[in-house]
Amino acid sequence: MAVLKVIEVLSSSSVSWEDATRKAVTQAAKSLKNIRSVYVQDQSASVKDNEITEFRVNLKLTFEIE
Structure with a gap:
């Protein structure tokens, strides 16, 4: 039986929410093994001079504990 752990991760990108x-x-993935899924919990964006400057995501990342 696999044991899974869920952590919260924040990320940003100047390109898109998908890129973030x-x-x-x-x-x-540089420090976690066996990542199983990612759930995008929240999305937001920063705006400056009526233009989006940064896309932000708050995710739940699920991975298997060895």
Whole structure:
């Protein structure tokens, strides 16, 4: 039987929410093994001079504990 753990991760990107999500998973994979899924809990964006300058995501990342 597998034991899974869920952690909360925050990430940002100047490109898109999808890119912020990919960056979070890529960075987390450097220290976590067996990542199973990612759930985007919240999305937000920073705005300056009527333009979006940063896309932000708050994710729940699930991985298997060995």
